[in-house]
Amino acid sequence: MKTVLITGANKGIGLETARQLARQGYHVFLGSRDLVRGQQAARQLHAEGLSEVEAIQLDVTNADSVQAARAEIGRKTPVLDALINNAAITGGMPQAALGAAVATFQEVFATNVFGVVQVTQAFIDLLRLAPQPRIVNVGSSGASLTLSSDPAWKYYHHKGAVYPASKAALHMYTIVLAYELRDTPFKVNAVDPGFTATDLNGHRGTGTVQEAGTRIAKYVLVGDDGPTGKFISEENTPVTGEIPW
Template identity: 65%
Template sequence: MKKVFITGANKSIGFETARQLLQKGYYVYLGSRSPEKGLQAVEKLKAEGLHKVEAVQIDVSDDNSVKAARTEIDKKTDVLDILINNAGISGGLPQTATGTGIETFRKVFDTNLFGVVRTIREFKDLLENAPEPRIVNVSSSMASLTLNSDPSWPYYHHKGAAYLSSKTALNMYTVNLAYELRDTSFKVNLVDPGFIKTDFNNHRGTGTVEEAGARIVKYAVMDKNGPTGKFISEEYNPGTGEIPW
């Protein structure tokens, strides 16, 4: 049975992604910063008849927490097929370029960029034990430098100095990661779930968590012919899914 670890999976898009992977027969390690909320999420899924799931406490902004999560998963498996880095924070909006404090930048980057780096470094060897390992880093179309520079883009006026910068940095890290793993069986991609109605944006989104989960799952379970090192937004580009950097 293939196994997947999803960070930030106790609610919203992460939770729905876990649900859809469970429905496909995967075993899910449901990462949650709060142990209590993680257990509540697991019980909710089990109440739906989805039993191949267990909660793992992880705060991706904390080195010791990430290491502890690895220790916990080591007790259960020696292989991980999929890692989905979904945990993220906005840091509170609005965020102007000149008015946003350094501490906000540090806090947002510590989760959205450094948290992904920590988690990948800690779990990479478990992924290497899988025949076709997959890493999906959850990004945002708002990370696109091209789109953010285009006054005709519908979201041109939706800026956020710390949040957007952290996601753009995540994109560059992922480009480097995919390049490093280019001659292996890894597939590494960035997926924008879309403008989804969740508490992350005070439910102002236009899409559903079901749509978002399906977009992430598609690139988590793709076969050996799938792409790697790509920036995907099927909301922006329903065709190939690729989005300008």
């Protein structure tokens, strides 16, 4: 049975992605900063008949928590087939370039960028042992420099100095990670789930978590002929899926 770790998976898009991959036959390690909430989410999926789901305490900003999660998962499986770096925070709105506090930048980058680096580096050894390892970094089309600077883009006026900047940094990390793993079986992509109605945006999004979960799960399930080192946003380009960085 294939295994996947999803960070920030006790609710929203992470939980829905866990649901969809469990339905595809994966054993899901449901990462949650609050273990009790993670266990509640796992029980919810168990009640739906998805027994191959278990909660793991994982605070991506805490090195001890990440290492403890690595040790726990390592005791349960010799191989990790996929990692979905989903945990993220916005830092609150508005985020004016001349008004956002440096402390807000630091807090958001700690989760959205440094947390991803910390988790990826901690679990890369288990991922390397998988025959078809997959890494999906959950990105945002709002962090596309090309689209964000185009007045014709539908979200052009949806600006923020902090959250999009953190996702843009995540996108660059994705490019470099995919490059370093280019001669291996890894597929590494940044996937935009779309403007989804979740707690993250006060449920202002226009898309559903089901749509978002499908978009993310698709790039875990992708075959050997699938893309790597790409920025995927099916909300913006439903035909090819790829958008400019």
